[in-house]
Amino acid sequence: MELDYFLFVFMVSLGVFQLMASWVKLDGISFFPRRYLGYIFAVVMVSGGYGWFFGVDRNIADTAGGISGPFLFGYLFGALCLALVVTLLFSSAVRARWGKPDSEGEQRGLEVLKRMTFIQAISRDLRRNR
Amino acid sequence: MIWLDEKLFFLINGLAGKSEAADSFMRLVVGEQFIPVAMVMVLVAMWFLGKDARGRERNQRAVWTALIGVGFASAAVALSNHFFDRPRPFDDFPEILPIVNGLFYPPTDSSFPSNSAAVGFAFGMGAWFGNRKAALVIFFLAILWTFARVYCGVHYPLDIVGGAVIGIFCSFLAFGFLRLIEPLAKWFLDIIRLLYLA
Numbered sequence: 001m002e003l004d005y006f007l008f009v010f011m012v013s014l015g016v017f018q019l020m021a022s023w024v025k026l027d028g029i030s031f032f033p034r035r036y037l038g039y040i041f042a043v044v045m046v047s048g049g050y051g052w053f054f055g056v057d058r059n060i061a062d063t064a065g066g067i068s069g070p071f072l073f074g075y076l077f078g079a080l081c082l083a084l085v086v087t088l089l090f091s092s093a094v095r096a097r098w099g100k101p102d103s104e105g106e107q108r109g110l111e112v113l114k115r116m117t118f119i120q121a122i123s124r125d126l127r128r129n130r
Numbered sequence: 131m132i133w134l135d136e137k138l139f140f141l142i143n144g145l146a147g148k149s150e151a152a153d154s155f156m157r158l159v160v161g162e163q164f165i166p167v168a169m170v171m172v173l174v175a176m177w178f179l180g181k182d183a184r185g186r187e188r189n190q191r192a193v194w195t196a197l198i199g200v201g202f203a204s205a206a207v208a209l210s211n212h213f214f215d216r217p218r219p220f221d222d223f224p225e226i227l228p229i230v231n232g233l234f235y236p237p238t239d240s241s242f243p244s245n246s247a248a249v250g251f252a253f254g255m256g257a258w259f260g261n262r263k264a265a266l267v268i269f270f271l272a273i274l275w276t277f278a279r280v281y282c283g284v285h286y287p288l289d290i291v292g293g294a295v296i297g298i299f300c301s302f303l304a305f306g307f308l309r310l311i312e313p314l315a316k317w318f319l320d321i322i323r324l325l326y327l328a
Binding site for chain 2: 005008009012013016017019020023024026046050053054057058059060061063064066067069072076080084108109110111112113118121122
């Protein structure tokens with residue numbers, strides 16, 4: 001049950017991150033070269049995650065093998081963080097040749113990820129501070 | 131008041147068992163996973179939204195308000211359980227226990243106030259401070275969740291109202307708390323921004 005719940009939140013989070021990457025045009029964290037593919041991926045992950053997880057009855061008391069409130073929060077937070085890390089690293093890997101790390105524009109925050117990947121942004125900072 | 135509460139309860143709970151489709155849907159949304167995860171995903175989406183940097187920061191502050199509000203609300207409900215011990219509807223009316231068992235499991239803590247309502251409405255009120263459209267989606271989910279709790283026989287309507295009041299109040303409290311610690315909140319967001327995550 002715990003692993004299922006963790007995977008469910010992970011799948012849905014991954015889908016929502018790609019949905020927002022396409023919607024807000026944060027190409028630096030997108031897995032795909034075309035935005036519509038991000039939307040398709042989001043629909044598949046969110047509906048697939050919900051469909052798979054709730055394909056069986058999940059209304060189980062924590063005294064009978066279900067997950068108690070604090071653990072629900074813990075697994076949710078953990079899965080969300082893992083999905084974020086996977087999004088940042090995987091998008092940086094598949095788009096390694098895409099970004100423009102030396103381009104002009106906003107130098108801080110999420111806006112930067114419209115022009116470069118996460119790893120490119122971090123590497124740029126490390127080069128500047130050297 | 132209690133009489134009206136019980137009458138309203140039976141009006142809603144009386145719908146259970148009439149339609150297999152409605153029962154299946156309520157069985158799906160009544161638990162602690164379906165709707166809470168959806169609410170959190172709305173907050174995740176909110177984190178990225180905003181016409182400009184200021185709009186995005188307002189949304190991100192609202193996400194923090196919602197999360198802190200939920201923390202306060204959960205603590206308030208846990209504390210109130212020391213003072214209130216209202217029996218669950220299926221304890222007062224054992225004849226509905228088969229309905230509860232068919233749709234959910236019988237919880238053992240106090241019926242009043244509803245933790246689900248407190249959490250759901252705290253999420254919604256917190257989001258309201260940044261993005262009203264996202265907040266309305268969360269409020270809709272909160273209403274659906276809490277309606278399902280009454281439908282499945284685990285709460286009275288008054289438990290929901292009590293939980294909702296606590297949740298909304300706690301998000302206002304969280305809003306004030308974030309203002310109170312203002313330089314800290316801004317520094318925290320700035321650190322996240324340095325990591326390109328805000």
